[in-house]
Amino acid sequence: MSEIRKHYFLEDYCIIAAGRGKRPSDYSSFPEVQNATSCVFCAGKEDMTPPAMAVYKHGKILQDSKNELIRDWQIRCIPNLYPALSPEGAGIPYQSGYGFHEVIIETPQHEKRLTNFTDDEMTLLMTAYRDRVLHYWKQPQIQYVSLFKNWGKQAGASLEHTHSQLIALPLIPPLIKRESDLIHEKSKCPYCDIVHMESSNERSIYENKHFIAFAPYCSKVPFEIWFLPKEHVSHLGAMSEDMLHSLGVAMSYVLSRLETVLGSPSYNYMFFQLLNDDSYHLNIRLQPVTSKMAGFEKNTDIFINTMPPEKAAEYMNEGMSEQETH
């Protein structure tokens, strides 16, 4: 039997259709391996990309110059070679596709993936996320900064070397605008309610000092997982070092569990946040890519999900003791 579920507070529905009784192995996939020797994101290939806007190196944030490309880095932020938007035509932002498109190379090592990162490396990545988002949010006419990661070919990653992306836009996406408008109408933050509701129930997956992770009631896709700060913060820039550390550790835990349960899934994660709207509650949505978006979804924007989030959480928690997950 299926179930039509409404989003926690938005006019947004999904269909949970567990009929086929699927198991995690039905969603497993293993990525094709690319050739590291041709990768332009690797250490030593700095001259093969545009100069870096920001380079994280042993506690410092540096920038490439024309004469000197910084070597021996930890995280390297470069303009996307094929930008969706570019800073040229600021005068007519829509017609000229004004904006910024950056690639955040998360490590100089080709084979390394987020699940191999130490807690310190994850914290540094969250710090770089915060810095880069704030940097672009301050640019003229920028209204929204989209921060996301595509991991694996099925999730839209064209290069294998682990990286995230950031696109700064001269508009607030209507999707986000609708959500923030609805939140303004409420007397209390609905995400704060969600933190309370999903902290210790059958959809809970992880909790630490500052963050919870859970399979949302209205999961659009199998093994969708949300990360929510327990305190109300609107964007990465409002987060303390301690919170960034908590977030890094939470993501690291969840991604590792996902790898154990699903093999090596392609996935996207997206940061939802607003800089100038204190009523918004930052949230991060992780969606493994295990199925195709087909005609029904494109017609209705209602997703058919064959893995109930309660069941997904059960698989994610299998064999983990209370102590390990908390």
Added chain:
Amino acid sequence: MSEIRKHYFLEDYCIIAAGRGKRPSDYSSFPEVQNATSCVFCAGKEDMTPPAMAVYKHGKILQDSKNELIRDWQIRCIPNLYPALSPEGAGIPYQSGYGFHEVIIETPQHEKRLTNFTDDEMTLLMTAYRDRVLHYWKQPQIQYVSLFKNWGKQAGASLEHTHSQLIALPLIPPLIKRESDLIHEKSKCPYCDIVHMESSNERSIYENKHFIAFAPYCSKVPFEIWFLPKEHVSHLGAMSEDMLHSLGVAMSYVLSRLETVLGSPSYNYMFFQLLNDDSYHLNIRLQPVTSKMAGFEKNTDIFINTMPPEKAAEYMNEGMSEQETH
């Protein structure tokens, strides 16, 4: 240089990013061929599926009975074996996933595809679409009937034998509701304006007695194509036989051209229509699947399209004389 484009009348944006100068061959794909012998949609395998709700056979519409499965059919409509929604729990429609999920098998022949259909066969398919949509719209508590086709694995088709699907829902999808609300606020039908605007410009692809086809200004994906009736009709049930014929011929033309230009693309097409809302203007959106929906789209609902619709229309019209396309 990119361009940020707004939808004709909705708060909906896309990014046209032609930077990489792609050609149709960059979007081409060829499907894997499945084994016809194991196909349950083929003629002779009628006992391998649930009994048909409607069978189109030489001018008649019949129904399978327990004792007799109809053979020698043209189009066969069966309940989906793994329904997203099912008619059981009508009392609590959301919690019990109430609705209907039908598969429309478009031909008894495994190798046949829509581009091999005669005009008469296309007209019969449009007639079946109309009949089945109206049938489900009349069921208790049904608010919306989603009619769509997934063609090719990349478009979400799990079976190769050409078929369409229909899912009847106990709610109007919020996406459609928002659009219809916005149309109600207008003094004039915005789709009628679009017919006028896109009938003979650089995005036009095809026109016949009752329909136009064009690459929409705000194309979300490469080679997206919309079909619009020139007269204002809200749903398939309001269309005359002559209009159904025009639609079938228009779709046949466009799908054949698409095959010439893109090889053998996976695609989805979706019918947007409302039964009890005369202000709505039926429209059909065809989206080839040539790229992945990635983190940016999932974060913002703004699509990055690397093929400007003007360029897509140019490729679709290449080598076609005025006479052939009109």
